[in-house]
Amino acid sequence: MPLVPLQQILAKARSDGYAVGYFEAWDACSLESVLTAAEEESAPVILGFGAMMVDGEWLDSGGVEVLGVIGRSYAARSSVDVALIFNEAHSLDQARRGIDAGFNAVMIDTHSWPTEDAIVAVEELCRAAHQLGVAVEGELGSPAEATASGVDHSHASLTDPDEAARFVEQTGVDCLAVSVGNVHIMMNQEASIDMERLRSIHERVDVPLVIHGGTSFPRSAVGAAIAQGVAKFNVGTVLKHEFWSGLETAVRSADTHPDVHQLLGSHKDSDVMRIAQERMTAKVRSLIRQYGGSGRQMTAPELAAR
Secondary structure, three states, rough: OOOOHHHHHHHHHHHHOOOOOEHHHHHHHHHHHHHHHHHEEEOEEEEEOOOOOOHHHHHHHHHHHHHHHHHHHHHHHHOOOEEEEEEEEHHHHHHHHHOOOOOOEEEEEEOOOOOHHHHHHHHHHHHHHHHHOOEEEEEEOOOEEEEEOOOOOOOOOOOHHHHHHHHHHHHOOOOEEOOOOOEEOOOOOOOOOOOOHHHHHHHHOOOOOEEOHHOOOOHHHHHHHHOOEEEEEOOHHHHHHHHHHHHHHHHHOOOOOHHHHHOOOOOOOOOHHHHHHHHHHHHHHHHHHHOOOOOOOOOOOHHHHH
16 A cells, blocks of 8 residues: 555544554564554554664664665555554655655654754655655653663753644644653653643644653543644564564573574574564554554545545
């Protein structure tokens, strides 16, 4: 199926009262896990890859293009609506290369940038992207980040509703990631969400809102967040943990003298990567249900009329 504009996927989610997950992948195996989950749940999904944790030199030496080829290949065979995002590019140049590589949505990681610098770069990206029908996600504010010793708030800043309105108006972004108490990379506890701040942002901003740090976003707050304009949740950390757990279990249970051809690359039940994928797919399916996305894929008549 051809890529579907991110704006269209998010607009349908907003009108129908659910949210769509961007379940961050890092290679073909993890991307396949996400797409399998979306197809099994008959749910639209945002496929893609994130740059935040990836070596910049690898990305700049052709990695962006490699990820684009992988993403487009899986999107083309999808039976559900798919957008493809290059998430949190290190620079404006990387985001531009994401567009050239075939992503139909891009984002620059500006959470630590001065606001005015971010506005200039994101506005320039929007001009280039929109000419080619590519969506741009912006962000304003910086979520705290979990570390081994606790939660680091030293560089965190909450999104100011008035600044959010100015940012959207000046840049022309298609959706906006906000900081309302959500925390990056936190696994073992839930974040404390400022729902009043989220409501104030929603009242001032007319584009779909995005929550990063979906791993620790409280399940009990999902419905309220959707009611306040959130149409997209970004999830990454818990998916890597699930994949790793499945991989670790499979490797540890292997024979002392394993048949490596069965364990690697066979795509059979014995393949350790397939076992890891199944763990990740199960988690993605549970999150899709949590966000209300199951069964939201358009029917054949709806698709024909689109």
